Amino acid sequence: MPDPDAETAGAVEWALGVYVEQRLADAESVDPLFARDVAEKVRDFALRGGKRLRGRFVWWGWRAGGGAKAGPGVQSVLRLGAALELIQTCALIHDDVIDGSSLRRGAPSLHVAFAEDHARFGLRGDRADYGCSAAILAGDLALAWADDLVANLKIDSASWPRIHDLWCSMRDEMVAGQYLDMRAQADASSSPERALHIAHLKAALYTVERPLALGAALAGADESLASALRSARRCAGVAFQLRDDLLGVFGDPSVTGKPSGEDIRTGKLTYLTAVARTLSEDAGDTGFQRTMRQALGDPDLSDAGLDELRHVLEDTGARRATEAEIDSLVARSQEQLLQAFLPQPVHDRLSALLSAAARTPLTDKAFS
Known part of the structure; x- marks a missing residue:
């Protein structure tokens, strides 16, 4: 091993x-x-593939909670x-x-x-x-x-109820996020706030927040530490989903392992497209609005049509706004992590993992 x-x-x-x-x-x-x-x-x-991101968060949640790298757990x-x-x-x-x-x-x-x-x-x-x-x-x-x-x-009986509750909550949240994602496609929602809510349920909780919490709970972390970690992982988790949205549109399929533009062709609500709609409406740019209406949810959208939408996402400032939101969330995550007062080696590894999850380059493999 x-x-x-x-x-x-x-x-x-x-x-x-x-x-x-x-x-x-x-x-x-x-x-x-x-x-x-x-x-x-x-x-x-x-x-096959994947960077074991959730498993890595469990491990470093365990180490943050006081778990020993060579201990019985x-x-x-x-x-x-x-x-x-x-x-x-x-x-x-x-x-x-x-x-x-x-x-x-x-x-x-x-x-x-x-x-x-x-x-x-x-x-x-x-x-x-x-x-x-x-x-x-x-x-x-x-x-x-x-x-x-x-x-x-093989878990300490005192830790089991918390592990069980976290695991059950995570499963419910995962299904809820998937359903709300599907529902938003069906009702053509364009709300940035709703996109962030779905991102929180679908990715932030089950990719970052719950895995870290599970590891910390398994180590028997006290509530003050759990609270500090909770804020850090929540911000990083939402940033992870926003980065995944960018990868879905601007990433290279040969390195992400999934088709580019799939979220566009299915009409999925993302923070990126919701912000683009809001910015184009605020600017009164009917050309941008028309391009988005025609592209979003078109299963037969051509590569040329996808490129045109990419230009809209760039020209409206939606891509810049999404990247700025990611940077803000990562900074807040790092600030909250400092409040956990972890041993320096554990802090450094967990800090790097939280940052890397949210700032995956568009040319790197997706964490999924």
Whole structure:
């Protein structure tokens, strides 16, 4: 196992690999066809790519809460990180079905892979329906594996109620954020405030805030430390989602691992596009407004049309405003982190992780 302090992502990956291999063996004992068609895909997806951001936050929440890098709880905190990677697997599989995304982590999305199986095996029925249905089941399996892993952690009985409450809250928030995201697409919302609320639920809480809280709770952190960390992680989490919005429009698909402009073609409400709408309306620029109306939610938007919208997002100042908001959120996060009065080495690593999560370069791989 890698040293978790020096190679946190590698240590979480190790714990994840050990666990999913165990669960694959369990699936084979249930039914070999199910194991081959579904469980293997879940295992492979979980282990394919990603920077283990949530697992890293769990580890450094644990260290911030006083957990020792070589203490008896190390295996539990790494397995908790692995559980978060599995709930992320569930979220991404289902998200790709909802959005109709064809690419994830540089490979076909799971519903596409299942549809390819349908064609390869000469199965009856509609290929796309089969792919989506099978992917939903695969996401459910990933969630079940995550829940089982948390339920069987070796945790101090005094810490368990807090861990359980945080885990349950995170699952509810994740589903709520996904639903509100979908609902905002359907009702064509353009409110920056609503975009930030969705970003808080869909990303800030389950990507940064809850993982850090889970790690700190596992270490038995007191309420004053938990409160200081809460403010820092909330700001960084929202900044993470705003950066992800920028990556979705301006990032290079060859390095982000997902198609560029997908949020635009599905008409997803993001802070970036909401601000662009507000700024173009305030300026009375009907040309910009028309371009946005035509592009947002157009599944057949051409690359040229996407480029035109990118220019609008630049020319209205929406991209600059979003980047300024990210910088402000990161600065506030760092200020709040100082209030936790952590040991310097732990503070430095956690500070760097919070900043890196929110300031991923547009040419770097997405954290998802």
